[in-house]
Amino acid sequence: MKDTDTDRASSTALTVWLQRLENLHSREIDLGLERVGQVARRLQLPLQSSPERPRTITFAGTNGKGSTLAMTQAMALAAGLKVGSYTSPHFLHFNERIQIQGQPVTDAAIIAAFEKIEAARAEISLSYFEFATLAALVIFNQSDLDLWLLEVGLGGRLDAVNLVDADVAVVTTVALDHQEYLGDDLEGIGFEKAGIFRPGQAAVLGSRQLPASVRQQATALGCSIYQLGREFNQQDQQQTWCWQGSDDQGQALELPGLPWPQLPRDNAATAVQAVLLSGLPVSEEAIKQGLSQARVTGRMxxxxxxxxxxxxxxxxxxxxxxxxxxxxxxxxxxxxxxxxxxxxxxxxxxxxxxxxxxxxxxxxxxxxxxxxxxxxxxxxxxxxxxxxxxxxxxxxxxxxxxxxxxxxxxxxxxxxxxxxxxxxxxxxxxxxxxxxxxxx
Missing domain, CATH: 3.90.190.20 (Mur ligase, C-terminal domain)
Structure with missing residues (x-):
């Protein structure tokens, strides 16, 4: 077949797969890690943090997590790092969810990942989102990456993304949303989102006003805590802005003259803190370049x-x-x-x-x-x-x-x-x- 015929066949095959996944599980949203965790282990995915696994940053929050991830990705790419990102939902094409170097992966790559998951799951039922999350992890694990960026779908503690131990976990904001799954109490919702924190790892809190439960959970786990307005901050400098915080070694840093981003500046400041805590080489110039270039579909x-x-x-x-x-x-x-x-x-x-x-x-x-x-x-x-x-x-x-x-x-x-x-x-x-x- 010609390349265009092959592409068309792959697109059709992916559409068939996605239609099947929409009806495969009894519930559209089924929070919990037991089923999806079993399949992940059968696939031998690197869920635990280790020197061999790429650094991983997970993003949760009611609002702002997508923007914060996008700016983190843009800075990492500007630094020359190899980056995989997983976000949801998509707008026009499923491939938008799984990106390598800022570009959606191919239909063929997704289908191959789905086939591996299907073979591994056997009797275990998976939801659409769980299939998608595992596909991203399979694809990332097969790629030569420096950094994984993972956006939580719903909540945090019981979301499929939380299978992966984050080296840096970001909670941007906490507000009332998805109450039928997370409850209508901000402290309870904050606890669910703080479920992405890991003992002794970095926890980045991207808002000055968060329920006490978020910081309490980070403290209980012995996390290194970095909260906007406390451990890091941002302020105007007329036509630019200044970021103040610290790196992964605890050294105080100040980055003046940063360009105004097209996305919320609190999220930009949070992204800067997260990428600096990754321990990967990201220069001040890469930070400036990434902030000036970052865009998110459907956000302003x-x-x-x-x-x-x-x-x-x-x-x-x-x-x-x-x-x-x-x-x-x-x-x-x-x-x-x-x-x-x-x-x-x-x-x-x-x-x-x-x-x-x-x-x-x-x-x-x-x-x-x-x-x-x-x-x-x-x-x-x-x-x-x-x-x-x-x-x-x-x-x-x-x-x-x-x-x-x-x-x-x-x-x-x-x-x-x-x-x-x-x-x-x-x-x-x-x-x-x-x-x-x-x-x-």
Whole structure:
């Protein structure tokens, strides 16, 4: 077969695999390490920290873990290190979850990993996320890497990612989200996220305001603790900012003149502390280069008049609202779709003052809230809803938003509320970009 035929066949085969995995396990989310741990051991994956295994940094938190991982990756790549990263969920292609050197791995590599897992699991049932996590670890273990970066999917203590002992464990923020799995008490949620800490290893706390349970757990395990605002910090320097903290040898460091990142600066400061604690060679120049280059799909992502952000809980929405408030005043249209299990009122309320009108859309998942209910909620709070789309058709909603931009009534479109919402419009934006290209 030609290469294009081979690629098409692999893509089809991966699609078949993913469809099968969606229905393989009785529960979409099934927290616990016993089943997946048995399979990992059969695969002989290096779960324990050792000099032979690549250094590993694990990231947990309600918000900010993806951004912090992305900046850590960018700095490590700028330093010339060989890096594997595992994140979730994906937007358009499953391959986004598993990256080597910042690039998604091939369909063929994922299929090969799935086949190994399938052979090893035998009678053991695995969820979609557990299969994905094991696939990332299989691929990383076969690659010549210096650093593994692993993002927790849900919680921490019982998440499949927590199979791997982290050399550096990062908890970015703790807020109410996924209460049906983690509980509705911040101390309890903090304890779950602190489950990624390991005895005697480094624990990086990426917020000034965390439940006491997070630091208490790190202390109980004898971790070396580094918390934003205490053991490390960041501050403005007019057009730049300064980081202050220490390296893995406990030597105090100050890095002035750092470039303003495109992502939250608290997360940037946390990423700097994490990468310096890895013990790998990362220069000040690599830190500056990585911070200036790091981007994350769906986090304050700008394309022309469009701004895409996956804000889907109150803490994330409050941050987005603060960022919008600092921008030049404009007439702003927002497109929103949300999951039914989210705190919709508390998520949307901070954004009402920054948004002039709303388009409400359905999403392609049974977990989504009915758009009419979101419309009613927005209007009860004084929001102006122009249209409701009862089908998850990103192209249709995109066309309507583009039409409204064209009339001059609005200057900016913000897409928010869920990973699913952003995914709908990433696809539409990419299609629009392709159709606008003219070959000369």
């Amino acid at each position: 992502q700008r394309q022309g008049a469009w701004l895409l952000d996956v804000a889907h809980n109150p803490q994330a929405a409050d941050y987005l609202s603060q960022q919008l408030a600092q921008e030049k005043p404009c007439r702003r249209l927002a497109i929103v779709g949300m999951m039914a299990d989210k705190d919709q009122a508390a998520t949307l309320s901070p954004l009402l003052a920054q948004v002039d009108a709303w388009l409400v859309t359905a999403l392609p998942t049974p977990r989504a809230e009915q758009p009419e209910k979101l419309k009613t909620l927005l209007e009860s709070k004084g929001g102006r809803v122009l249209d409701v789309f009862t089908q998850a058709d990103g192209r249709q909603v995109f066309s309507r938003a583009q039409q409204l931009l064209g009339t001059g009534e609005f200057d900016q479109v913000v897409v928010l509320g869920s990973f699913f919402t952003v995914a709908l419009f990433l696809d539409a934006l990419q299609a629009d970009t392709r159709s606008s290209c003219v070959t000369v």
